[in-house]
Amino acid sequence: MSAEFLAAVGGIPDRAVGLVAHAARDVRVEPVAVRAPGPDEAVVEVAYGGICGSDLHYWQHGAAGVSILREPMLLGHEIVGTVRRAATDGSGPTTGTPVAVHPARPHPGDGTQRYPADRPNISPAGTYLGSAAHHPHTQGGFARYLTIEAHMLRPLPAGLSLRTAALAExxxxxxxxxxxxxxxxxxxxxxxxxxxIGALVVAVLRRAGAAEITVVDLHQPPLDRARALGATRILLASDRAAVRTVQPDVTIESSGSPHGLAAAIENTARGGRVVMLGLLPPGDQPVPVSTAIARELELVGSFRFIDEIGHVLRALADGSLDVEAVITHEYPVDDALTALATAADPVRSGKVLLTFDPALAPSRAGPPR
Known part of the structure; x- marks a missing residue:
């Protein structure tokens, strides 16, 4: 299918503005090709994209952990928009449907690494939009138009705005x-x-009925946002004496730092569970494993998600999951470099959104309308 045919049937251009990482500190707003879809693919007009920590790592370091940029890569995996051309094989949402994108493509690889079939998020050769884990890289979704497999699209429930749904991933x-x-x-x-992510964990814990939700951070502004999302107690990490008094049943480590994981192990109640959500740097980490053994703590990993995005969309739509306080800034894609710099400052910002439709761009770059 040619780009000319795409334009003829849907008014979709063969090129669109996108955000491309070329190397460390070399991220450019530039035209990217709009790939002509196959029979099982749709074309989505992207409305919002949320900047993730991995996007920041590619911008700042040219790598996210062991995933190193070796070629230009379109960033972004937190994507929502509207289907402008449905898959011709009849699969997936119809034209005009507002959708969120599930960015994972599970893959078992060569079969030498076993994993549970009901946990595709840990499949050994799976890919994720906007990731340099494989070569060629998996191109992301930070572009005005995105060609994508229809099975990766999740229709939004009635009444749910695209802006709120941008936090679904x-x-x-x-x-x-x-x-x-x-x-x-x-x-x-x-x-x-x-x-x-930690702020969203607070919102989900609140919805799940946790009786007490204590949040620890290095800075006060993120703690204030956590309070707005349902935290019952907020503590600065520097107040170690107060942190030691918490003794929770469950700790979710969201900082992605060895100090954070050490604090989780040292302060969780005996017999409790520590969920390791924050992605630590590669290699060995100095954490007190002997303490976890002596206290019979359960240490469990948490990597991305399976298909919980469906639960999230329904909870956002019915109002039982309130995430509004997470969004602190919106920028048009033309101001993406400013948006990246803002998102890299945890004191100034929570979730920073990019808008790809000029009609959605805030009247001025910065905090949301």
Whole structure:
């Protein structure tokens, strides 16, 4: 199918503005090709994209952990928009449907690495939009028009705005982490790190009925946002004596730092569970494993999500999951470099959104309308 045919049937251009990482500190707003879709693919007109920590790492370091840029890569995996051309094989949402994108493509690889079939998020050769884990890289979704497999699209429930739905992917990560914590209703929980993911963990814990939600962070503004989302107690990490008094049933480590994981192990009640959500740097980490053994703590990992994004969309639509306080800034894609710099400052910002439709751009770059 040619780009000319695409334009003829849907008014879709063969090129669109996108945000491309070329190397460390070399991210450009530039035209990118709009790939002609196959029979099982749709074309989505992207409305909003949320900046994730991995996007920041590619911008700042040219790598996210061991995933190193080796070629230009379109960033972005927190994507919502509207289907402008449905898949011709009849699969997926119809034209005009507002959708969120599930950015994962599970893959078992060569079969030498076993994994549970009901946990595709940990499939050994799976890909994720906007990731340099494989070569060629998996191109992301920060572009005005995105050609994507129809099975990766999730229709929005009636009444749910695209702007709110822009948090569906990171909220799916938080939802999965809380599910890894086990039953939290009526129990006490500690969240270490109140960045966007930690803040969303607070919102999900609140919805799940946690009786006490204590949040620890290095800075006061993220803690204030956590309070607005349902935290019952907020503590600065520097107040170690106060943190030691928490002794939660469950701790969700969201900071992605060795110090955060050490604090989780040292302060969780004996026999409790620590969910390791924050992605630590590669290699060995100095954490007190002997303490975890002596206290019979359960240490469990949490990686991305399975299909919790569906639960999230329904909870956002019915109002039982309130995430509004997470969004602190919106910028048009033309101001993406400013948006990245803002998102990299945890004191100034929570979740920073990019708008790709000029009609949605805020009247001035910066805090949301």
């Amino acid at each position: 990171p909220a799916g990560v938080a939802w999965h982490a809380v599910s890894r914590a086990g039953e939290v209703r009526g129990r006490s929980a500690l969240v270490i790190g109140a960045g966007p």
